Amino acid sequence: MKEKKILLAHGAGGKLSHDLLKELFLPFLNNEFLSALDDSAIIPAGTFKIAFTTDSYVVKPLFFPGGDIGRLAICGTVNDLAMTGAKPLGLSASFILEEGFPLEALEEVLSSIKEAAKEAGVMVVAGDTKVVEHGAAEGLYITTTGVGIIPEGVDIRSSNARAGDLIIINGPIGDHEIAVLIARGEFSLRGEIKSDSAPLNGLVEAMLEACHDIHVLRDPTRGGLATVLWEIANASGIGVVIEEDKVPIGEEVRVTCDLLGFDPYYLANEGKLVAFIPEKETERVLKRMRAHPLGKETVVIGRVTTENPGRVLLRTKIGGHRLLEPLSGEQFPRIC
C-alpha cells in the first residue's frame, strides 16, 4: 500500500476501496468465496446454496428524506442477498452507540428497522449492542448481516453476463446520494428529493417467477451505475453499450448535478437494481416488473456486446460516445 494511513476516499467504493481490499484484506483473508468480491458470498450447503453477506452503516446524517440509518441497514443487506436471487432467511443487527445518544432517536431508528423488515418480509433474529465514550463514535453505527437461500437452478453472478443480454434498471438514478447530501446541508440547497431506499427482494422474486434465467443482478450503491456496469463488464469479459437518452434521471438530480458538477452515473442508489437478461425473456420480465410497486419505471437502458470487452460505452444524445470508467478519487464519504 502506498498510503500510510486510511483516507476517507478508501471508503468511497471506488478504486481506492478496491485497492484496499486487494492489497491488504485479501492477502490475509482470501478464499474461494471471498475472492469473487460480489455483494454476497454463495456457499454450498448440502443440496442448497446459501447467500451470506454483511454491511456496516455510518450514514451522516442519521435521518434524511426517504429514510434513516435503520431503514438503510435493513434494505442494504436484504438487497445484497437479493442480488444473488436469494430469499432472505434472517438478519442480525449490531449497534455501536455513542454515550449520550438520545433514546428517542434510537427508538425512531428501531421503529423504521421494524417497518423496513416488515416490507422485506424478513426478521431480525440476532443482535448486539455496544456503547463507546462520548466522541469515540458519532451517534450511532449499525452493522447488519444476512443469510438467504438461493432457489434451485438460479445462477446470478457478476461474471455471468452474455452477449445478447439486454440491460434494464427499475427507475431513475441518483436520488439517494443527492437526498443525503442535501440533508447534510453541505451546499445550502433545498429540495423535495427523497432517498429511494427500499428492499428489492420482492421485486427480484417477481422477476424470477417471470424468468429463471436472469444472468446478472446488481444494486448500484456506492460508485453508482457506471461503476457497477464496469465491474460486470470486467467480471464477464463482455462489452456494454448504454443509451444516454434511455437512462432515467429525475429533473432535480439532473439540475443538482449541473449546478455542482457531479456526474449522475456515479451517484449512489439504495433501491435500484440493474439486471442482465436474455433478450427473448425481456418482455416477460419487464411486464412483471412494471406490475410491481418498485418496478413501475423499469426500462431497458442498453445491451451486451462482444466488442470492447471490459468496457462500458455510453452513446450520448447527440450521437457521440464516451467511456464510463469506475469511480475514481474522492466522492462523498458516509452516504450509507
Place this chain on the structure above:
Amino acid sequence: MSLSKRIDEEKFAPILLEEISGYANHPLRLMEVCGTHTISIFRSGIRSLLPEAIELISGPGCPVCVTPAGEINRAIALSRLKNVTLVTFGDLMRVPGGSSSLHRERAMGGDIRVIFSPLDAVEIAEKEPNRKVVFFAVGFETTSPAIAVAVKEARRKGLINFYLLSSQRLIPPAIRALLSSGKVNIDGFILPGHVSVIIGRDPYLFIAHEFDLPGVITGFEALDILEGICMLLRQKRQGRADIEIQYKRAVKEEGNKKALKVMQEVFKPVDARWRGLGLIQKSGLILREEFSRIDATYAFNIPYEDKADPPGCLCGEILQGLKRPPDCSLFGKRCTPEDPVGPCMVSSEGSCAAYYKYRVQ
C-alpha cells in the same frame, strides 16, 4: 428551460453537425479555455463527432490546475498552525503541494474542511469564535463576486477570526499571455460562459482587435458547444474575427454590473503566478488595503516558497495547449486520479483527469 433544451438535442444536433462536417478543408485548432467546457465536450462525446480537421485544445481554465504548488504549500503550512481551521473548495484537497496535500494533512489530524459556498466559511467562523478560520479561495471571475460578498459579510458581522488566503485568477490576462507568448498555434477561442456572465464581452475584444482571432462566448450544454463551434467556423469562412455571444440566455455584453462592483470594492488586480504560464501582469486578485487585516498572507506571515513541478509532469505545457495529456509519459501510469502527480489530474475540471476518465479507445 433546461428540460426543453434537452429534448431538442436529438433534433438539432444533427443539423449543427452537418454544418460542421461541411468544414473540413484545412486543419483548425480551437481552444476551449474553460475546464467546464472540457468536461462537457467529453461527456457529450463531441470529439467523436467532429471532422478530423478540427482539433479542440484544452486551455488554462481550471482554477485548481493553474494554482502554483507554492500557494498550495502555503495553505498546507497554515493548516498546521495551532487553532487554525482551513476551509476550501473540494477540488483543492488532493492537489499535491510538495510532499503533502490537504487531504493527507486532514488524515494526519489537520482541521481542514470542504465548503461549497464562500458564505459557509463565514458561518464556520461565526459558530467557532475560538478558531481562526482561513478561507483558501481559488477561482476565476465566476466565484470572485461570491467571495467578495463573504468578505463583506464577515466584516458586517464583526468577525475577528475570519481570514482570506486569496489565489483568485482572472481569465482575459491569461489569454493575452498565451497569445503573446507566440508558442501556441490557435485559430479561435471557445470562450467561457460562466466567467462571461460576470465580465461580459468587452474584456475579450483584444483577441479580435490585436490578434485577429475569432472568439465565441459559449454555454455548456452539448448543443451550445456545437453552435459555438459553428459560429467560429462561420467567422473563419467569412474571413472575420469578432467576439460573439452564443450563450445569450445568460451573458449580457456588459456583464453583471452588480457583481463587478462588489468585486472591485473588495479586491484589486495584482501580478500573479500561473502554473505553466509564469508571472502574468494584473492576472490575480488580492484584498484592497481596507480589508488587509483579514489577508492571511499578512496575518500569519507564512513565507512563500515556490516548488518546481514534479519531474516528468507536463501540466505546464498542457495548460498552455502545447501538449495533450496522453503526450505525458506519466499519464495513466504514475499519474492517475487516485494518485495524481500534477494538478491537471486532480481537479474535476483538469484536462488530464478528463482525458483519463473519458478516454475512448
